[in-house]
Amino acid sequence: MQGAIAEGIFPRGSRLPATRDLARELSVSRNTVLTVYEHLMSQGYVMARTGSGTWIAETLPDSCLHSPRSTVVSEPTVSKPAALSKRGATLLGHANASPYQWGAFVPGAPDVRQFPHKLFSQIQSRLNREPDIERLIYSSNGGCPQLRQALAEYLSVARSVRADASQIIITEGVHQAVDLVTRVLCDAGDTVWIEEPGYWGTRNLLRINGLKIQAKAVDEQGIIPDLPPRSKAPKMIFVTPSHQYPLGVHLSLERRRQLLDLARRHKCWLVEDDYDSEFRFSGQPFPSLQGFEPDAPVIYMGTFSKTLYPALRLGYLVVPASLAQPLRVAAAELYRGGHLLIQRALAEFIQKGHYMAHIRRMRKLYSQRRRFMTGLIERYLGAAFMPAFSHEAGLHLVLNLPAGCDDVAIAALALRRGVKVRPLSQYYMHPQERRGLLLGYACVDERQCQDAFGILKACLSDALGIIRPEI
Template structure:
């Protein structure tokens, strides 16, 4: 295997012309690690062996290995050699420059398209989806897996043919019917089962409406700051993105003259992501009026509205007025578990037929057996019971984390506009703080947070950290918070 490593690097080196030997060797190894050619926790050849097989000096290889170590790509184990890191720092994973450059030079015939390069270059999806303090991660261990498995096993014994073929009617009819009833009561959504389209999550839903309802070059509004996943999907579909600021009442609807007219407006009105504010009643009415005036579609992402821990829940924007130009989106990724890959859309009746056809053409619907099991899970009251249980659990964990922040950092670090809801909270950092560097430092020490600045499109001075609490028990939270506190002080931030 070690010889294969050297062979792979040797091939890449021959196709790279720019830079010194050290720079080219470093780029080749970085790209091989990022692409997974050299798997995590695998051992690199010894510096002497690598130098001999590449025909370079050992000092050159030592320099490159030391650079990789300092950047977090590899770890050096005394007496055991150099090993690829089990998890790479997010700063490495988010940098598309090295990967794109090396890939292009290594094989000119397989260069990425401009669209592909843009997608890779703007990718911000984290490989870290569990543990303290991953934002938005539910406690997947709290789900009643045994009960759900029993429902699935019974339904799978003699499945009907219509659950084993492609779906072309928007998903399992039983699940659409169950959702219509649930959403009508829980979220004041006005829709029947025929208006519901089952998707594989919010990303697929955003991709679908962007392709079907927008032309290349159309303007779309998104929240600033806002969810990077939506932003990247809109970009890859060649839409022009206008970031609209968010204040303590949500999306700022009254914009100055010259603001481009939107074809679509993407909002998270019940719990803005990532700041946590809700769209005020006055703004909701203004937004609906604006959309009707400009013949725009509002896309309402209701990603975690079930988790409100105090006060009255905010009803959906979709149900506020009859015939509202709103496409309502939801997901089971936060309420159940992300790997389930089931979401849904509630669309105006005029759109359901073309969207069903487009979804069938683009994605080929399936997973009907799982969808039928989920329908029964909802119909028998298990879903509502599960929501009640985890709501109390997450409330307790949120309060514990807030207590730690107030005790060890001070009230000024808690965002004043953040409401008592959701699966994460935001720690505000002083102006001039480098939240990206702090997040990278925390990751190297085993704590996973996300920098607030990465959720903005435009340059601004807001700095902070997103901390998820849902999947972290109090013992884990206490330990992880101590590490995060040391990262803040080591970064020169004055605490209380």
């Protein structure tokens, strides 16, 4: 045991087993174990704490630190790479999730400091004191009934969504929602369309589920839904019609009709990702594609990650009535729904008007921060760097860069200097000439924004030779 302590097998400050338990485990007399413990205590390896047992000393005797065992220099162990499946290797080979999720200028990060945490905690505490049994077991009905009802009412008013509570399934965010609908409604090898550029997270989930991905170009009217003659129709089309990610364009009325007509003729599903439509800063939010026509072949996805905070891990699906039961059963089988206590608290938060009040406050704040950011771009970089699509919405904008420049290298340089931006080229599936940087402005106040923008401008100067007045 002395050697095990010296080698760190028993960590310093850890508790040793009770003498009676250790004697039983080793099939020796308890007196033998007591003798060993007393010997270790006399040498300073362990100490007894009244009422709490025997513990390994935080500081070991010098003889232990310089024992022959500890002076042997062994060759460093080189671990062999773990054998991964082809699917696992593909997933890791395309992994793009950033370890940086906060600060200037992380795209898509809401200002989580502004959420009314105290109010939400009070609701949770009251509900948690005497929780119903139904909220402490697995969920097999698509999530908390009160939250599904609250969402049905909210989405009808705010997003013109046509659905009742039975058509809503609560998920742990958009990633789980995409995984669920593709597993249930697609087979490996089926063709799906995505926007080009588009969200890499969706693209990776489709890839890992064995689907054939076709990237369809986006212009100033949104996705271009062209289906050449004799081409195979897609099984699903993934779109962000209210605020295209990442370019920010709005899907035009004509394109909406084209998509819906294509989906009806070829019996495919439109999957509408409505990730941040609440944050439109001029005019009314655009209505959902799902509510554009009665019985539209649209699966609608939403999330609370942008409106509240990402760690909440709550999103939702609104599905046609014919899909509600199969997708509920599949969700329970695949993921075993939970978090019903926090779902119930969120339902009350919505029903009592706190959710809409929070969105109104954040809409005003993010609008101010966006104006401040665009003002810096115009003043210190010039009109050529302004976003190509200037829709006043969302939590980020795209800083234009000269075609063909290395936006990946510029983003890496900015990161080394403490500013976190995303290169636009990484959102394309196929190589493009268009270059840019995604700048998130939602989670930085004006002082932080100005300081970080000064660093970014210096990076652009070094990379592109831009000469502008100092900030």
